[in-house]
Amino acid sequence: MAFFLALFVCGAAGDSDAAEPPKVDLQVGKAAYQRYCARCHGVLGAGDGVDAKRFYPRPRDLTLGIYKFRSTVSGTPPTDEDIYHILAEGLPGTNMPDWKHLSEETRWQLVYYLKSLSPAFNENPPQPVEVAADPGPKHADIKKGRALYEQLGCAACHGSSGRANGSSAAGLVDDWGLPIRSADLTQGWSYRGGANPRSVMLRFLTGIDGTGMPSYSGAISPEDAWHLAYYVETLQEKANWNLIAHPMAVEGPLPTTVEDPRWDSVRRTDIRLRHVVDNNGTWVSAPTVKALVLQSMYNKETIAFRLTWNDPTEDAVETVDSVALLLKTPQSQGDMLSLQTWPYDGSPVLDICLWSAKTKEAVEAVAAGFKAVGTAAVRSQRESQAEYKDGQWRLVIQRPIEPPASERASALSQKGLTAIGFAVWDGAYSSTRAVSPWVELDLRNNVKSDE
Ligand code: HEC
């Protein structure tokens, strides 16, 4: 009985998350807004809260009534359910949290209060876009979807493989005057409005207002829209997030090139990168490099790393793409060092292996900062090989597990875990870098291959 009842209630709730919205009480909504939202969205909703500048993208100016994630025709406001949905789920990959811990009643009052902040809701009624029945994954025509992706010009911004490296991707500015990047469609986890075909379809049918991402309702039939959405889903790569990496133990020589087929059998560890803010604590550009894939293999003496990361442009001449592998030194072992803040005045030295797209060389030294690597008294050259292809860098670097004492470089433990960190520079935005948390390398158990 309880089972049937539950089914019935879910069915009745339909797409919205709550059964019956409460009566409007703007005072309740306003109080909740001031308490939970004002620090980011501003006391009056203008997107200028005390914390606003620390975030990219910025908290929305809610007085303009421009909403990105809607089910409605471009230029019309979102439905109440659209806003309710955002409050329930938050916007993954941004600083907009979810508000699941607030009662449904409070969330609905917040929806009403947000609507009172902008005249857009009175000027124009929300107009839902036309959506066809879902053909389901078995009947979706992926080939047709791919053709539509090219025909409709998605690739111009998002790139043919979806890595945000289309010819029109650079130089986009949003309606709030800030630089914006088209989404990397291979990173399904970074879609803010949801990565399933239905959400993707709503994004391109409705457009993402304020961002330059156009609306395609009218340009594509509701049926074809599903084929395109299912195709976009095939671009998404499955990430294996982890803060422990298990390099694969092998006998004999290690791979020296990114193409070596042995890499295919090495488990990937996906690592989220965070961008370091400038000295004023504000963002200067839209982050481009958001994650890094680590793979590694080792034999008795040497370890080889293959690093893969998406970067929309190859920069190797004036401003330069580069990456650093970081190890702690005996002086910094056990320190609670965050790569977000390192290096700072008086910070401990780290072992830095710095690879640059300009020199195509990897140089390792113990230094108090990244720039100091080039002038360090003791420097070691590491074997490396790299390739840039279609919005993606791949790089192989080898280094000794226990470097000779003369190199003064850090050893990797074969009895316990060794912390390793990464910093990545996109040469197109060389004033900021993206850094990882510390990841533990485990050279103890000889994991043979991906299971
Ligand atoms: C820690 C900062 C922070 C707090 C607190 C916060 N937000 Fe946000 N919010 C953001 C950011 C950042 C964005 C923009 C994300 C983007 O552009 O993708 C955003 C976007 C939004 C949007 C726009 C969605 C769209 O479709 O464009 C709404 C609505 C919203 N927030 C409502 C709220 C409400 C209501 C609260 C309080 C219950 C709240 N936010 C609290 C940071 C915050």
Ligand code: HEC
């Ligand atoms: C003029 C450039 C441009 C074109 C053309 C374009 N997009 Fe976008 N797209 C963007 C931008 C910019 C964003 C990021 C918006 C943001 O960060 O808020 C985006 C974001 C997205 C997202 C992610 C939304 C999310 O939930 O975070 C999807 C999915 C998407 N686009 C699909 C498409 C498809 C499919 C097409 C073709 C039918 C297309 N786009 C055409 C610029 C474009």
